[in-house]
Amino acid sequence: MEALVSIITPTFNSGKFISATIQSVQNQTHQNWEMLIVDDGSLDNTIEIINEIARRDNRIQFFPQKQNVGPAKARNIGIENAKGKYMTFLDADDIWFPTFIENSIQTIKKTNIHFVFSSYKRSNENLEFVYSDFIVPEKVTYTDILKTNSISCLTAFIDIEVLGKKKMPKIFKRQDMGLWLQYLKEIPFAYGIQETQAIYRIRENSLSRNKSKLLKYQWQFYREVEKLNVFQSVYYMLQWMYRGFIKYRN
Helix, strand or coil: CCCCEEEEEEECCCCCCHHHHHHHHHCCCCCCEEEEEEEECCCCCHHHHHHHHHHHCCCEEEEEECCCCCHHHHHHHHHHHCCCCEEEECCCCCEECCCHHHHHHHHHHHHCCCEEEEEEEEECCCCCCCCCCECCCCEECHHHHHHCCCCCCCCCEEEHHHHCCCCCCCCCCCHHHHHHHHHHCCCCCEEEEEEEEEEEECCCCCHHHCHHHHHHHHHHHHHHHCCCCHHHHHHHHHHHHHHHHHHHCC
16 A cells, blocks of 8 residues: 655635645646645635535545644644655645656665755746746755755655654744754655656745845844854854855745
C-alpha cells in the first residue's frame, strides 16, 4: 500500500486561489494523502469553498480558526494532526505538478536522505511565467540555510517516521526556515531535486520580495531563534542580503 502523505496548508482570504491548489493535490499520481487545511480567520469565501470541496473528498481535513492566529501556529496545528509517514507543505496559492509526491518519495528511497526539496517555476498571480525558474542546489546544510533559504515551503518533503515531528517557531516571519534548521542540526544535509515540481505564485506586493521589510525579521531570527552572537549574525545577514538579491533579480 502507498505510504500516507500529510499535506499542511494554511489559508487566509485565499478564495481566489484555493480551488486550484487543492485540485493540484487531487491530481497527484500518488493518491494516499491527507490534506490538513488550517484557515486563519478568513473573511472572504475561502471557508465556503473548502467546505464544499471537503464534503466531496474525505481526504481533506479542515480546521477553521475563529480568529487570526498567524502562519506559524496555523501550520503547527496541521503538524500536530498529521498522521502520515511523510509531511509536506503547500500554501493556499501554490500549485504542485502531478508527480511531485511520487518523485519526492522515490528520491528519498533512492538517496536514503529523509529530507528532500525541489526546484520550482515562478509565476505572477495569473500563472504567467514572467520570472525565471528557481533551481535548487543539490544539497543544503545548516549553514547554507543561514545564508539563504533555498528550501521553499511548497516543495519541502520530510520523512517524519524517521526524523520525527518538529514544530515551527512562533515568529511572524521565517518560521519555515526555523523548521528546516531544526532538522538540519540533526542530519548532514537536505537533498535538492533539480527538476521543477511546482509553481510558486508570486503575489503583488509580496513581502518575500521586499528585502528591506524583511531585514528586521531576519536579524531577530538570527539573534532570538538561532541564538547567534552579533558577529555571526552580521556575517549571515550580509550573506542573506547578497544572495537574496541574486535570487530575486529576475
